[in-house]
Amino acid sequence: MPEGVGRGATRAPLRVGRAVSYVVLTVGALLMVAPFLWQFLTSVKSLRESTVAPPVIWPSTWHWENYARIFDVLPVETMAVNSVLALILRVTGQVLVASLAAYCFARLRFPFQRALLTLFLATLMVPPQLFIIPQYEVIRDLGWLNTIQALAVPGIFSSFGMFILYQFMRALPVELDEAARLDGANPWQIYRRVILPLCLPALAAVVIMTSLFSWNDLLWPLVINTDPSRMTLPVGLATLQGAQGTDYPVLMAGSLLAILPMVVIFVLLQKQFIRGIAMSGSK
Amino acid sequence: MSAIRTPGGSPVRRRPSGDGRWAAILLAVPLLGLVVFYLWPLLRTIILSVSTGNPFLGYEITGFDNWVQVLTGDELPRALLNTLVYAAVVLLGVPLAMITAVLLHQRGLRFRGLYRVLYFLPVVTMPAAVAMVWRYIYNGDFGLLNEVFAAVGLPTTAWVADPRTALFAVAVVGIWMGLGTNLIILAAGLEAIPDSVTEAAMLDGAGPVRRFASITAPLLSPSVFLVSVLSVIGSLQMFDLLFVMLGRTNPALADSKTIVYLFYEEAFVRSDRPLGAVIAIVTLVVTLIVTAIQFRLQRRWVHYA
Amino acid sequence: MKWKALTLSGALAVGLLAGCTSPDAGGDDAGSGDGEQIELDFAIFSPDQEPAIQAVVDAFEDENPNITVNLQVIPWVDYWNTLLTTSAGGTGPDVAWMLGAKLGPYLEGGALLPLDDTIADAGIDVAGYPEPLVALYQRDDVTYALPKDFDTIGLWYNKALFDEAGLEYPNPDWTWDDVISNAQALTDPAADVYGIGAPLDPQATYYNTIYQAGGEVISADGTTSGYDDPASIEGIAYWTDMINEYGVSPDLQSFADTESVAQFMSGRLAMLYTGSFYAVRFASDEYASANFDVTELPAGPVSDVTVINGLGNVAFAGSEHPEEAAQLAVFLSSPEASQIQSDSGAVIGSYQDTQQAWVDAFPQFNVQVFLDMVDSSVVFPTSNNTEAWASRESELLTPAWTGEQTVEEAAGNLADAMNEALAAEQG
Structure with a gap:
């Protein structure tokens, strides 16, 4: 955005205000990041330095090998592949399911619409722990235990994506559908060719948030996948927390490595992400 | 944004009615998932809540004894209160996010992308690892926070082990973890306010504070509402942070237990699934009521342009 | 277009899924020996003990070439939750670590295999274990686990x-x-x-x-x-x-x-x-x-x-191979397993005269006292x-x-x- 639009006599106070803004934002950012710095420092400490009281802030020697040890104690490659596959499947499925549902509720008119919409949205209020046992039983009865698809559902059917996309779609002008209908398009074609291509920003938001949910999920993968070859990253990291003592440096190193891909996804998609939420949020 | 408003009030009004068949086709898969993974488990939970038995031998419907036991016990009211207090404290993160969003929204601000990434970082993180870090910071004997507070003459304590402070200390971490999401949604809301509106106010001689109070805040209120609703729903589901930060033998646990924590204890530690099922349903009902109240109240303060 | 990329990745994922088969399909493979090859899942929660336990498992596989054991380390924080859910759901491991304090629902539900016959067949003298620990895993004179280790x-x-x-x-x-x-x-x-x-x-x-x-x-x-x-x-x-x-x-x-x-x-x-x-x-x-x-x-x-107190190894009644599961559970607590674990230094093996290696592993501490105190011990109350x-x-x-x-x-x-x-x- 070009600078200087609408600036006039208020130049001096603006400059002071700007300086204050930078200070406040930077202090805030430091507070947000400080625990990660601590996490990083812990990840290069020796085991003793990580648990000693009072805590050592600066490691006396830098144990970079903690990062290498992750790969010794855990099958990182397998875990990463499982996490990525589960993520791709869950994100793809969620985008499909959520956009279909959102389209129906935002652009079509049918019986019981309001009741159904409420039902879908109500599932947002279910804490994930609550239904874990009955959901596990469903997966078991499907014969899906220890599979990648078991990791992805029930997340695929979360109403989160529908909520975002519904808000976005209902803000699109009605004329789009009408014009397409006059051209003889049916609702499926309108969804595919007209509405969906316009929803890319909102889809970016759904992709980011669903990726996050999938990547960090712990409780669910634990119950449905006990086969070590189907272990995901958070499960592997959790095995490092023992009944008697935890190897904190390795745990911290592992969790830092594990969040990197998510940070990259956010950095790459953040503009889309914000635009997606902005347009769905603008009513 | 009008979060959950009726389709009748939506902009799509002049369509031919009778999309029923198409809706049935397109909604088939989402609806199937909803039934299989949410409604069916809900039904199972409801049945379980009036049953007794053993996880291996199965359960039989025996009546409302479990409900009587949970509703007359002293653990549930306490956990409910703790949960609501927690949710209320975490809600303070919304004004914080608003201030940050407004500061970040200033035109010509440098490093905006960088700031956004830094503020979003806690959202990305794995709670178990970061909760450990916060435990260090809160440590009563040699924690960073006590050192800072002692230096400036503020009171010190064992923040997550003191029953008076533990819930609030955890809530601060909740705010920290949620700030990024709130910020992004509010930033998006600000972006959607047309520049022409604020510029017009500026030409009328309105200062920054008045501009914020009379223009930005009302136009932003739908986003603030969304953020508040999501924050409260998230708070009512809080479990991980408490579990990792307090541990099992903490003198503050009784005064900090949330409903989902109680559910975990009953269903997974004591293996009493019927009692867990009762708590699960109570949790859902409470969330529904609190959310409904928020939607009621929104009429008073949320302005849809 | 981005959308195309998304559908493409979806197709990719579906293709990969087609390659995923259902679990526990390994039972039918013809083994190298004369009998059919059997797979058993065995769940533990300690990554620290994994090397020692793997050594015990290897010894078991050497003795029973027709059995393959999949050792699974489940995180401690969710071990009991996962074990209860999966075993009650009929998909749990065949053999698992158990604590006396956690035994209740499993016994009440009849989920565990009695091991007395298998113990007798293996020729193990139960008197060689600390008596209170043996009793910890017995109900009505039926033994559901033998202690694999102990701590005082x-x-x-x-x-x-x-x-x-x-x-x-x-x-x-x-x-x-x-x-x-x-x-x-x-x-x-x-x-x-x-x-x-x-x-x-x-x-x-x-x-x-x-x-x-x-x-x-x-x-x-x-x-x-x-x-x-x-x-x-x-x-x-x-x-x-x-x-x-x-x-x-x-x-x-x-x-x-x-x-x-x-x-x-x-x-x-x-x-x-x-x-x-x-x-x-x-x-x-x-x-x-x-x-x-x-x-x-x-x-x-x-x-x-x-x-x-001490951990026991239990075998689940729901196992597809109950006989072999019971054999594995008993072997994991056998004098031989006890010796291997003591040698590793990680825990005190439960069987008498196999513990010297553990004491020797810590010359700097007088850890002999932990063995001496067994005679005046009371079992962890349950x-x-x-x-x-x-x-x-x-x-x-x-x-x-x-x-x-x-x-x-x-x-x-x-x-x-x-x-x-x-x-x-x-x-």
């Missing part, structure tokens, strides 16, 4: 802090009074040093002293709480007095912030009642290895008993549904530790809650 509690102390204070090290003749008087002499608030740690930890602290005072946690028939017994109250007050009366231990908040073992290892506590299971951690730490040692628990008013009351212990005893309630009040409340839970068990 000792009085660990920091020699350097005793030297500084000019005090003699603790010896096996010590009584409670010796502990208190020495702890007072060792406590130095200026140096932030405490004589002893008094955490609210059943196995390491107050269970031991309840029995040493002549009290009990639960009646012998498992139907009533012993918490309101004056002797039990005395056993608890021993610890709460250390904090609230003598000020020789940090308070409960401090232990919630920093676990007692970490405080001990940092040189803040001169003494700590804790288990043999920490020998490995102390030995691998330079400071602890050089300065720590251990002796038998000091005698209370009635005795100097220690609580003994009932049919232990967690129903054990999960309330720390919450209801906390007010006694913080001084908000007298020990009589807190223990009385706990006894009430426990009796209620025990009555529900019977009902």
Whole structure:
């Protein structure tokens, strides 16, 4: 955005205000990041330095090998592949399911619409722990235990994506559908060719948030996948927390490595992400 | 944004009615998932809540004894209160996010992308690892926070082990973890306010504070509402942070237990699934009521342009 | 277009899925031997013990070439939850680690295989295990697990802090009074040093002293709480007095912030009642290895008993190969397995005369005391549904530790809650 639009006599106070803004934002950012710095420092400490009281802030020697040890104690490659596959499947499925549902509720008119919409949205209020046992039983009865698809559902059917996309779609002008209908398009074609291509920003938001949910999920993968070859990253990291003592440096190193891909996804998609939420949020 | 408003009030009004068949086709898969993974488990939970038995031998419907036991016990009211207090404290993160969003929204601000990434970082993180870090910071004997507070003459304590402070200390971490999401949604809301509106106010001689109070805040209120609703729903589901930060033998646990924590204890530690099922349903009902109240109240303060 | 990329990745994922087969499909493969090849899943929770357990599993596979064992390490934080859910759902492991306190729902549900015949077939003399631990896994004279290892509690102390204070090290003749008087002499608030740690930890602290005072946690028939017994109250007050009366231990908040073992290892506590299971951690730490040692628990008013506990290996009735699962469970606790585990130094093997290797692994500590104390040990108290009351212990005893309630009040409340839970068990 070009600078200087609408600036006039208020130049001096603006400059002071700007300086204050930078200070406040930077202090805030430091507070947000400080625990990660601590996490990083812990990840290069020796085991003793990580648990000693009072805590050592600066490691006396830098144990970079903690990062290498992750790969010794855990099958990182397998875990990463499982996490990525589960993520791709869950994100793809969620985008499909959520956009279909959102389209129906935002652009079509049918019986019981309001009741159904409420039902879908109500599932947002279910804490994930609550239904874990009955959901596990469903997966078991499907014969899906220890599979990648078991990791992805029930997340695929979360109403989160529908909520975002519904808000976005209902803000699109009605004329789009009408014009397409006059051209003889049916609702499926309108969804595919007209509405969906316009929803890319909102889809970016759904992709980011669903990726996050999938990547960090712990409780669910634990119950449905006990086969070590189907272990995901958070499960592997959790095995490092023992009944008697935890190897904190390795745990911290592992969790830092594990969040990197998510940070990259956010950095790459953040503009889309914000635009997606902005347009769905603008009513 | 009008979060959950009726389709009748939506902009799509002049369509031919009778999309029923198409809706049935397109909604088939989402609806199937909803039934299989949410409604069916809900039904199972409801049945379980009036049953007794053993996880291996199965359960039989025996009546409302479990409900009587949970509703007359002293653990549930306490956990409910703790949960609501927690949710209320975490809600303070919304004004914080608003201030940050407004500061970040200033035109010509440098490093905006960088700031956004830094503020979003806690959202990305794995709670178990970061909760450990916060435990260090809160440590009563040699924690960073006590050192800072002692230096400036503020009171010190064992923040997550003191029953008076533990819930609030955890809530601060909740705010920290949620700030990024709130910020992004509010930033998006600000972006959607047309520049022409604020510029017009500026030409009328309105200062920054008045501009914020009379223009930005009302136009932003739908986003603030969304953020508040999501924050409260998230708070009512809080479990991980408490579990990792307090541990099992903490003198503050009784005064900090949330409903989902109680559910975990009953269903997974004591293996009493019927009692867990009762708590699960109570949790859902409470969330529904609190959310409904928020939607009621929104009429008073949320302005849809 | 981005959308195309998305559908493409979707197609990719679906393609990959087609390649994923359902679980447990390995049973039909023809084995190298004459019989059919059998796969068994075996769940444990300790990554530290994994190498030793893998060695035991290898030995089992050598003896039984037609059986393949998949060792699964489930994270400790969710081990019991996962085990209960999956085994109740019929998809759990064939064999798993079990604790006496967790046994209840499994026994009640008939989920475990009786092992007596398999034990007899293997020619194992049950008298070689610590007797109370064998009983821990028996109900109505049926054995559901043999102990694979055991742990007892000792009085660990920091020699350097005793030297500084000019005090003699603790010896096996010590009584409670010796502990208190020495702890007072060792406590130095200026140096932030405490004589002893008094955490609210059943196995390491107050269970031991309840029995040493002549009290009990639960009646012998498992139907009533012993918490309101004056002797039990005395056993608890021993610890709460250390904090609230003598000020020789940090308070409960401090232990919630920093676990007692970490405080001990940092040189803040001169003494700590804790288990043999920490020998490995102390030995691998330079400071602890050089300065720590251990002796038998000091005698209370009635005795100097220690609580003994140990993991067992159970086989599940739902296993597709119950016979082999029972064989594996028994082998994992056999004298041979006991020897392999002791050799690893990670835990004390449960079988007599296999433990010397474990003692030898820690020449710097007098860990022989952990074996000597077995003869005067009481088993970790359990009932049919232990967690129903054990999960309330720390919450209801906390007010006694913080001084908000007298020990009589807190223990009385706990006894009430426990009796209620025990009555529900019977009902």
